[in-house]
């Protein structure tokens with residue numbers, strides 16, 4: 001596999017980053033994951049815009065321009081012959097003598113790599129649905145910044161696995177924030193309910209697109225908090241993320257949602273999302 005590091009395309013075993021990199025020492029870095037369908041990028045502009053916002057919030061320099069970044073993405077897709085899969089991008093503040101204060105002169109580190117993954121669009125999970133558990137949200141207070149501090153979400157995935165589930169939804173002050181690596185939704189009749197944006201959740205690029213498409217399809221959207229109790233009573237539930245798109249949730253903390261099978265509203269949203277995003281891919 002060919003990867004990208006600070007201006008060079010290299011075989012993965014030749015790519016190196018300093019042990020003094022602040023991404024490694026302080027999780028002082030941000031990332032983006034963009035999916036690839038038919039060799040093209042899904043919502044690249046959305047990911048590039050959020051990357052810039054994450055960097056701005058952390059006063060970190062952007063090592064590249066949106067135009068150059070698009071070229072790097074495309075070149076990696078070409079070099080690795082990715083038809084379906086994802087591109088991971090990470091920017092860290094760079095290498096510097098270890099000190100909590102930001103260094104003044106560090107050069108940011110930019111790393112990208114691809115992962116080929118068949119079955120993103122034709123994901124069998126879309127037919128069966130996910131089982132999720134709830135856990136307390138113990139992450140820091142700026143979840144709107146897409147940082148590489150992912151240990152608590154990893155612990156959540158492990159707790160879900162141990163419970164025989166696929167993922168966990170996180171609960172804070174009695175309401176659901178989001179999933180470990182996705183935004184969380186419930187459906188009641190023709191209404192989609194998902195937590196409003198703020199520092200408490202990541203503004204999903206998929207979330208933005210899906211809420212727009214839901215409204216265009218005459219569904220109602222309510223951006224407000226919901227409890228686990230309300231979720232268990234919902235007709236349908238789902239999550240969204242760049243790599244799972246729209247994925248049905250059929251069980252929450254052992255309780256079946258609706259019929260216990262993926263429902264029509266979520267199936268329809270998934271189809272609309274994949275169709276439209278394929279057409280708009282770059």
Ligand code: PLP
Pocket residue numbers: 033178179180181182183201202203204205206207240241242243
């Ligand atoms: N929320 C969290 C905590 C995430 O980690 C992610 C994606 O990784 C999302 C939401 C979904 O964001 P997106 O749709 O941009 O992938």
